[in-house]
Amino acid sequence: MAGTGLLFALFVLAHMYGNLKLLVSEQAYNTYAEHLRTFGVPMLPNSGLLWILRAVLIVALIVHVYAAVTLWARASGARSVRYAVKKAVAQSASSKTMRWGGVFILVFLVWHLLEFTIVKIDVSGKGATGNNPYRLVVDSFQTPWLTLIYVLAMLALYMHLAHGVFSAQQTLGWTSSARTYRQAQIIGHVVAGIVVLGFLIPPLAILVGLVK
Amino acid sequence: MNLTLKIWRQAGPDAKGELVTYQVQDISPDMSFLEMLDVLNERLNDEGREPIAFDSDCREGICGMCGLMISGEAHGPEKATTCQLHMRTFTDGDVITVEPWRADPFPVVRDLVVDRGAFDRIIQAGGFISVNTGAAPEAHSSLVPMEHAMRAFQAAECIGCGACVAACPNASAMLFLGAKVTHLGELPQGQPERWGRVVAMLNQHDLEGFGGCQNLGECSYACPKGIPQDVISTLNHDLRKAMAKGR
Ligand code: HEM
Numbered sequence: 525m526a527g528t529g530l531l532f533a534l535f536v537l538a539h540m541y542g543n544l545k546l547l548v549s550e551q552a553y554n555t556y557a558e559h560l561r562t563f564g565v566p567m568l569p570n571s572g573l574l575w576i577l578r579a580v581l582i583v584a585l586i587v588h589v590y591a592a593v594t595l596w597a598r599a600s601g602a603r604s605v606r607y608a609v610k611k612a613v614a615q616s617a618s619s620k621t622m623r624w625g626g627v628f629i630l631v632f633l634v635w636h637l638l639e640f641t642i643v644k645i646d647v648s649g650k651g652a653t654g655n656n657p658y659r660l661v662v663d664s665f666q667t668p669w670l671t672l673i674y675v676l677a678m679l680a681l682y683m684h685l686a687h688g689v690f691s692a693q694q695t696l697g698w699t700s701s702a703r704t705y706r707q708a709q710i711i712g713h714v715v716a717g718i719v720v721l722g723f724l725i726p727p728l729a730i731l732v733g734l735v736k
Numbered sequence: 737m738n739l740t741l742k743i744w745r746q747a748g749p750d751a752k753g754e755l756v757t758y759q760v761q762d763i764s765p766d767m768s769f770l771e772m773l774d775v776l777n778e779r780l781n782d783e784g785r786e787p788i789a790f791d792s793d794c795r796e797g798i799c800g801m802c803g804l805m806i807s808g809e810a811h812g813p814e815k816a817t818t819c820q821l822h823m824r825t826f827t828d829g830d831v832i833t834v835e836p837w838r839a840d841p842f843p844v845v846r847d848l849v850v851d852r853g854a855f856d857r858i859i860q861a862g863g864f865i866s867v868n869t870g871a872a873p874e875a876h877s878s879l880v881p882m883e884h885a886m887r888a889f890q891a892a893e894c895i896g897c898g899a900c901v902a903a904c905p906n907a908s909a910m911l912f913l914g915a916k917v918t919h920l921g922e923l924p925q926g927q928p929e930r931w932g933r934v935v936a937m938l939n940q941h942d943l944e945g946f947g948g949c950q951n952l953g954e955c956s957y958a959c960p961k962g963i964p965q966d967v968i969s970t971l972n973h974d975l976r977k978a979m980a981k982g983r
């Protein structure tokens with residue numbers, strides 16, 4: 525859970541960085557997308573590195589979800605008679621929503637991949653195709669309902685990452701003092717904040733017309 | 737004070753239980769929660785009804801017997817054991833729900849009494865050090881740095897009451913395990929068995945059917961001794977080291 529989670533955190537940081545190229549120029553963004561595919565050529569076939577990364581992410585996702593389901597199942601098995609009254613006094617909004625928030629992010633991920641990777645859905649109806657990733661993204665995010673979906677998903681991602689990044693440090697045994705424990709909690713919010721802000725800048729810039 | 741109590745009544749381990757409502761009158765705010773239950777039990781006795789079974793022993797907050805879930809909080813709203821919880825914490829007219837610890841590894845024996853034998857078996861699996869008995873060795877022969885001593889003492893405050901399990905949404909006993917592993921692992925006497933201990937205790941924990949940890953923090957909040965979350969990190973740290981050593 526911790527290992528795969530931290531891998532995802534690194535992935536979203538890198539992905540967020542790539543998305544910011546949208547702000548530079550159409551060419552910068554498309555070149556970046558192109559480089560993702562030609563990286564390592566001719567040592568690797570075209571898209572070779574991309575497929576290696578995809579394979580790692582898919583395996584990590586399966587492990588991450590499997591671990592979450594196991595944890596969930598063990599919890600219900602460990603308390604078959606529930607309390608009539610039970611208060612949650614120490615949990616945060618983030619930690620309380622790890623399970624359903626995680627499911628939501630998963631559903632979003634399916635939509636997101638269909639939209640930009642597998643089918644390359646043209647939500648705006650302006651005829652953009654995968655041949656010009658920049659146009660596809662910019663046209664898509666000129667559609668407000670799509671931006672809303674992404675804003676909600678980023679809210680969920682913030683919550684999931686804030687607790688997840690902290691919790692992973694605790695699981696790895698890096699927080700064995702009051703000070704390091706507190707630091708880990710702060711790191712969780714900082715990483716989540718950077719990722720989510722970075723992700724939100726391009727769609728919002730497109731929405732208000734700064735990027736066309 | 738006059739209070740309405742909704743108390744879990746269950747005749748035996750396999751009997752079906754239910755919440756039963758009782759009214760208590762003229763409760764002194766200086767009474768402990770257990771004394772308030774004593775007053776109710778005396779009345780039930782006088783009326784020829786079955787008194788409510790609950791556990792207690794020291795009544796001074798050190799034995800860990802008296803755990804009750806009080807209106808959804810383990811040991812009630814104060815950072816203390818149930819025996820050290822005073823009625824002045826409540827207000828006249830309050831409705832208070834009293835339930836036993838809920839976790840399948842802690843089966844209900846009767847009413848509010850649960851069997852915490854699972855904790856004993858976890859301790860038997862590894863929560864000990866092996867030393868020769870006889871004359872105590874000269875204390876200064878093994879030096880303990882101050883920080884290690886302080887942390888060991890803090891973790892050693894755990895009285896095994898089970899509030900951590902009761903409060904945890906996953907019914908996990910990681911705070912209990914973390915307290916024992918930290919208490920022994922911070923001291924020189926705990927070193928020889930350190931790496932085997934964590935693995936044996938964790939295996940027993942899982943075997944007993946406790947849940948896994950999500951680092952939610954409910955356990956430390958509920959702990960009457962304030963055992964902090966960082967002992968769980970020490971548990972994880974020791975487990976990682978032990979696994980690297982092939983345990
Ligand atoms: C506002 C937020 C996001 C935007 C604008 C965005 C945009 C994109 C775009 C345009 C692509 C296609 C890249 C290409 O064709 O080279 C992509 C791929 C992808 N995104 Fe996102 N993304 C966002 C958030 C996320 C999040 C939160 C996750 C995961 C938790 C995620 C996971 C992925 C994955 C797995 C791929 C596929 C990579 C591949 O195999 O090619 N994205 N994203």
Ligand code: FES
Nearest residue numbers: 795799800802819
């Ligand atoms: S009765 Fe001993 S701790 Fe409460």
